[in-house]
Amino acid sequence: MSHGQGKITINLERIAEEAERQRLLAEERARQKKEREEKRTEERKKAQMESALRKKELEIYLRLVKSKSEEIITFTEVNQENIEKKDVQLKKAFIDVYSEYQICCKSLGESPDKYSCSAESIAIIKEIAQEQYRRIAGNDFLNTVVENAVAETFQELGYEAFATKNIVKKSGKKSKSTLIDYGDTTAINVVQKSDGSIIMSIVGKGEDNTIPTKTEAMDITSKSKTFCGMEGKIIERLAEKGVIVTEYTATPPSVENVAKVNLQEYRRTKENYDKAGTKKKAITQGKTNG
Numbered sequence: 001m002s003h004g005q006g007k008i009t010i011n012l013e014r015i016a017e018e019a020e021r022q023r024l025l026a027e028e029r030a031r032q033k034k035e036r037e038e039k040r041t042e043e044r045k046k047a048q049m050e051s052a053l054r055k056k057e058l059e060i061y062l063r064l065v066k067s068k069s070e071e072i073i074t075f076t077e078v079n080q081e082n083i084e085k086k087d088v089q090l091k092k093a094f095i096d097v098y099s100e101y102q103i104c105c106k107s108l109g110e111s112p113d114k115y116s117c118s119a120e121s122i123a124i125i126k127e128i129a130q131e132q133y134r135r136i137a138g139n140d141f142l143n144t145v146v147e148n149a150v151a152e153t154f155q156e157l158g159y160e161a162f163a164t165k166n167i168v169k170k171s172g173k174k175s176k177s178t179l180i181d182y183g184d185t186t187a188i189n190v191v192q193k194s195d196g197s198i199i200m201s202i203v204g205k206g207e208d209n210t211i212p213t214k215t216e217a218m219d220i221t222s223k224s225k226t227f228c229g230m231e232g233k234i235i236e237r238l239a240e241k242g243v244i245v246t247e248y249t250a251t252p253p254s255v256e257n258v259a260k261v262n263l264q265e266y267r268r269t270k271e272n273y274d275k276a277g278t279k280k281k282a283i284t285q286g287k288t289n290g
Contacts, residue, residue, distance in 0.1 A: 091117060097125045104132035109173035143192060147176070149241040150190055150198065153234055154180050159188065163266035167191075179203075179266060185216070186223045189261060198245070200234070202227050202253075204260035217255040224253035 094117045105112040115121040151161055163179040173193075180188040182202060191199040202224040204216050212220060228250060235245045251257060 090119065090122075094118075094122055097122050097129065101125045101129050101132070104129055104136065107136055107174075108132060109169070109171045143176070146192055146198065146243055147178070149238055149243040150178070150192070152241065153237040154188070154190075156237065157230070157233070160270065162187075162270040163263065163268050165266045177261075177266075179261065179263075182223060182227070185219055187261070188227065200227075200231065201259070204258065206260040206262055207264055209262050210260070212258050212260045214255075216260065217258045220258040220260075221253045221255050224258070228253065 094115075098112075098115065102112050115125060154161065159180045159182065161178050161180045165177045167175045167177060169175075175191055175193045178190045178192070180190065182188045185205055186202055187205055189199075189201050189203045191201075193199075202220055204212050204220050206212075231248075231250060235248060238245055
C-alpha cells in the first residue's frame, strides 16, 4: 500500500493573516446582512406608517362627518341672503362642505374664512378641507408616536405613568397631560401639544385646585432641580426612538414657578395608584404550616 508522508510546519504569521481575512469577511457578511434587515425593517415601518396614516385619515373623515350631523353649525360668516337666492341643490352642497370645513378648523384651532355660496367656493373649500384632513391625521399619528416614545423612555428609566388628562382650550387647540410618578408628593407632568411639541415639568400632587403651600413649593423646587439632571438623558433616549427634541429650553426651578395638579381631573391608567396619586404597596401573602 502506497502512502505519503511529510513534515508539517506551522506558519503562525500566515495563519494569523488568514484568520484576520476570515474575520473581516465574516464582519462584511454580517454588515451586509444587517443592512438588508434594516432596509426591510425600514420598508415595513414605512408601509405600516403609511397604512396607519391612511386608516387614521379615514377614521377622522368618518368621525368628522358623523359629528357634522350632531353639531349645530352657525353661518354668521356667510351671507345668508346670498344663499337663499341660489339653487337649492347648490345651497345644500355648499352647506355640506362648509360644515366639514368649520369642524376641521375647530379641530385645528383655526378660524374659518368667509366664503360666498358658489360652485367656485365649494371647489376651493373641498381642496382646503382635504388638506386639513391630512394635517389632522398627521398630528394624531405624530402624537401617538411621541406618546409611545415618552412612555417607553420613562419606563426604561424606572418611572411609571399613572394618569392622563385631555385638555381642550377655547381656541380649539388640544393637548394631553400625562403624569409620571416621581415620589409620594410629586409627579413629572408631560404635556404633549397638538403640534407634536412637549413640555416636561415637576408638579405637586393635589386633590383640589389650591396653590402649593410654602412647604410644598420648596419640595417641588427641590425635586425639579434633581429632574433637571435627567432631561439630557431623556432627550437622548427619545432620539434613539426616532423622536428628535429640538429647541428645548429649560426654565431654572424656583418656588415662584411651581404648580400643583388636581388629580380628580385626571383619569387613572394604573389601578395600583390611589386617588392621591400614591402607589399602593403590594400585599404579600405567606403560607402558614399547621
